[in-house]
Amino acid sequence: MTETLVAGPIPKPAHWHRPLLVFAAAMVVLAVGAALMAVLDQRQVTGAGVWLKPLKFAISGAVYTLTLAWLIGQVRRGRRVADRAGTWVAIALSVEIVLIFALAGAAQSSHFNISTPFHTAVWAVMAASIALVWVMTLLVAIAVVRNPGPDAARTLAARAGIILSLAGMGLGFLMTLPTPGQIGDFQGIVGAHAVGVPDGGPGLPLLGWSTVGGDLRIPHFLGMHALQTIPLTLLALELLGRWVPVLSLPRARYRVLMIVVLGFAASLVNVTVQALLGQSIVHPRGVVLVAGVLIAAAVVASTVVVLHRAARARPQHARAKVQ
Numbered sequence: 001m002t003e004t005l006v007a008g009p010i011p012k013p014a015h016w017h018r019p020l021l022v023f024a025a026a027m028v029v030l031a032v033g034a035a036l037m038a039v040l041d042q043r044q045v046t047g048a049g050v051w052l053k054p055l056k057f058a059i060s061g062a063v064y065t066l067t068l069a070w071l072i073g074q075v076r077r078g079r080r081v082a083d084r085a086g087t088w089v090a091i092a093l094s095v096e097i098v099l100i101f102a103l104a105g106a107a108q109s110s111h112f113n114i115s116t117p118f119h120t121a122v123w124a125v126m127a128a129s130i131a132l133v134w135v136m137t138l139l140v141a142i143a144v145v146r147n148p149g150p151d152a153a154r155t156l157a158a159r160a161g162i163i164l165s166l167a168g169m170g171l172g173f174l175m176t177l178p179t180p181g182q183i184g185d186f187q188g189i190v191g192a193h194a195v196g197v198p199d200g201g202p203g204l205p206l207l208g209w210s211t212v213g214g215d216l217r218i219p220h221f222l223g224m225h226a227l228q229t230i231p232l233t234l235l236a237l238e239l240l241g242r243w244v245p246v247l248s249l250p251r252a253r254y255r256v257l258m259i260v261v262l263g264f265a266a267s268l269v270n271v272t273v274q275a276l277l278g279q280s281i282v283h284p285r286g287v288v289l290v291a292g293v294l295i296a297a298a299v300v301a302s303t304v305v306v307l308h309r310a311a312r313a314r315p316q317h318a319r320a321k322v323q
Contacts, residue, residue, distance in 0.1 A: 017083060019090040020069035027062035030101065034058055043107045047200025048208055050104045053111075056207075057100055060225075061093055067227050068137070071144060071158060078143035085136040085143075092129040092136070099126055112176070115188025127176065134169050141166055153234055153254040160261040161230040164268065168223015171272060175216045193217050196278025204282075211282050214275040223268050233260050245311075252310035256303055263299035270295060 034055035043050045068086060075082045099122055103110035114120040141162040149155045176191040181198075192199050197213030209215045222229075234257050241247035247256070274281065274288040284292055 015073050017069040017072045017086040019087045020065040020072070023090040023093060024062045024066040024069065027058045027065070027097070030097070031055055031058035031062065034101075034104075045104075045107055045109050048203075050107050052206070052208065054097075054101050054104045057097060060221075061097060063228060064224065065090065065093065067231075068140065071162065071227075072140060074149070074158065075140075075143045075147050077146050082140050082143040085139040088136045089133050089140075092132040096126050096129045096133075109189070112189050112191035114190055119188075130169075130172070134166065137162070137166055137169065151250065153237075153250060153257050154231075156254060156257055156261065157231045157234040160264075161227045164226035164230065164261075164265060165224050167268065168220055168226060171216070171223055172220040174276075175220070195275055209281055211280050213280055214278040215281065216272075216275045218275055218281055219268055219272040222271060226264060226268075230257075230261060230264065233257065246307050249310055252306065255306045255310075259299055259302045259306065263295055266295045267292070 034051045038049050038051040038055060041049075041051060045053075068089065072079075072082045072086045100110050103122065108119070110122065110126065113123055141159075144158050144162050149158070175193055178190045179192050179195075182190055182192075193215055194201065194210045195214030195216060197210060201213070202211045203209050203215075204211060207217075207221075209218055234253070237247055237253050237256060241249075241253065246252050270288060270291045271281070273291075274284060277288065279285060279288055
């Protein structure tokens with residue numbers, strides 16, 4: 001038995017999902033518009049520029065739907081279900097993004113706002129849209145799992161990416177729960193990004209993630225974009241395989257990617273715990289800090305062991321191939 005040393009070119013989809021592509025293109029245009037408005041319009045909502053949230057959602061939406069459009073194009077079994085699910089994702093996200101931009105234009109909070117019947121209705125529609133996106137993405141994930149590819153590492157990247165993305169999207173629902181302060185003193189807002197501190201405090205540039213308390217947007221963002229992170233990691237491994245001989249072996253790439261996937265999943269759990277404990281992403285401490293160090297050490301050590309064993313086995317593989 002021999003292994004194909006270098007993976008082939010990135011597989012082209014049998015078809016691109018057109019509604020998702022249209023949505024992604026629209027988000028690029030809206031992101032440019034939001035960036036310009038952020039410069040021209042200095043109004044603020046909850047301590048941040050009114051156009052910062054639309055900008056972030058437009059960029060994230062473009063990246064997410066472009067990846068999903070490519071992924072659906074890889075599906076053979078269950079293509080009709082995946083296609084329809086992708087269309088509903090585009091519709092539901094369109095509803096959400098329209099509401100976000102409309103409320104931003106009015107300099108009003110779109111998320112968690114139930115201060116009036118109108119805002120309650122808007123928030124209910126947005127919540128329903130996101131729930132629909134999650135369910136439709138689940139259907140796409142099932143289709144992806146049922147369609148293994150010829151390369152084990154690429155199959156793992158697609159499956160792990162969309163499953164972790166579902167987990168990250170699901171973590172977003174933690175933000176909809178009322179905080180203790182809101183229960184004791186209702187001010188028309190139910191739910192929050194931050195934990196242990198009010199929303200709108202000091203945060204990281206552009207991202208806005210709290211630097212003084214926990215922030216549930218972090219695990220939500222990291223998990224959701226596993227859909228890009230895991231496949232891009234595999235792409236990097238495949239490119240490195242052109243210069244690092246041991247990574248040209250499919251089995252070695254698969255094992256390294258499995259380590260990355262497990263490390264990513266463990267890190268997602270860790271940053272979720274960190275947020276729930278009210279710890280800032282820039283100031284980890286206690287069990288969160290220890291867990292982070294152990295996860296990093298385990299990923300590095302496991303990768304070294306896998307590559308070392310694969311390098312030792314490679315000469316034997318090369319001799320067997322010659323014979």
